[in-house]
Amino acid sequence: xxxxxxxxxxxxxxxxxxxxxxxxxALKEKGKNYKMPEVIADVNSGNPxxxxxxxxxxxxxxxxxxxxxxxxxxxxxxxxxxxxxxxxGSPDCRLMFIGEAPGADEDDxxxxxxxxxxxxxxxxxxxxxxxxxxxxxxxVIKCRPPGNRTPSDDEIECCSGYLREQVRIIKPRIICTLxxxxxxxxxxxxxxxxxRVRGNEYKYEGIxxxxxxxxxxxxxxxSAKREVWEDMKKIRDSYL
Ligand code: SF4
Numbered sequence: 615x616x617x618x619x620x621x622x623x624x625x626x627x628x629x630x631x632x633x634x635x636x637x638x639x640a641l642k643e644k645g646k647n648y649k650m651p652e653v654i655a656d657v658n659s660g661n662p663x664x665x666x667x668x669x670x671x672x673x674x675x676x677x678x679x680x681x682x683x684x685x686x687x688x689x690x691x692x693x694x695x696x697x698x699x700x701x702x703g704s705p706d707c708r709l710m711f712i713g714e715a716p717g718a719d720e721d722d723x724x725x726x727x728x729x730x731x732x733x734x735x736x737x738x739x740x741x742x743x744x745x746x747x748x749x750x751x752x753x754v755i756k757c758r759p760p761g762n763r764t765p766s767d768d769e770i771e772c773c774s775g776y777l778r779e780q781v782r783i784i785k786p787r788i789i790c791t792l793x794x795x796x797x798x799x800x801x802x803x804x805x806x807x808x809x810r811v812r813g814n815e816y817k818y819e820g821i822x823x824x825x826x827x828x829x830x831x832x833x834x835x836x837s838a839k840r841e842v843w844e845d846m847k848k849i850r851d852s853y854l
Contacts, residue, residue, distance in 0.1 A: 770799055
């Protein structure tokens with residue numbers, strides 16, 4: 615029953631963002647060979663297979679990235695971006711990190727968390743005996759806000775549907791939000807400031823969420839690493 619709901623959701627998502635066949639025809643014209651994600655094919659045939667198979671998750675993330683997100687001009691952040699930073703990692707991960715938005719290094723490369731803060735995040739991941747490629751890393755906002763300013767509420771509202779769809783496809787066991795913006799979006803602004811909220815458990819799309827500090831904050835405030843380590847231990851011991 616739960617699977618049926620998600621097929622319906624994906625179907626309406628496709629309807630919201632455009633016709634699948636129009637997009638694939640356009641891609642073929644450009645010489646890009648695109649494989650129809652199995653879940654989409656199965657929705658069309660009325661004979662759905664498991665959306666939890668790792669190859670189906672991978673196809674659906676590729677679909678979301680290539681067909682829906684990669685040409686997005688839904689908000690003003692499209693004007694100055696160099697690259698859309700969709701997210702990267704294992705589509706079948708247990709742990710998903712959610713940050714705020716790309717910075718300059720991420721905008722240059724199209725990859726999330728590759729600057730100094732990203733290197734620290736890699737160390738944090740390794741501290742719980744995982745590799746970076748074992749987890750999935752994405753941001754609430756996919757294009758860099760000019761000057762690394764905080765994204766506005768309307769930009770978050772415009773872009774956050776993509777993140778929600780990533781979470782629905784990946785279905786991690788646990789989500790860890792990094793910093794204030796993703797904490798407020800996922801957990802709610804009414805829950806309090808991040809120093810009170812971090813380390814507690816919440817839910818998003820039915821998935822447990824534990825907020826912690828952003829690695830950039832740790833670069834400025836190394837003493838907060840101890841609290842992040844506590845949060846990581848909790849994630850490791852309870853969900854991995
Ligand atoms: S920030 Fe999100 S909604 Fe805005 S243009 Fe980029 S991908 Fe589209």
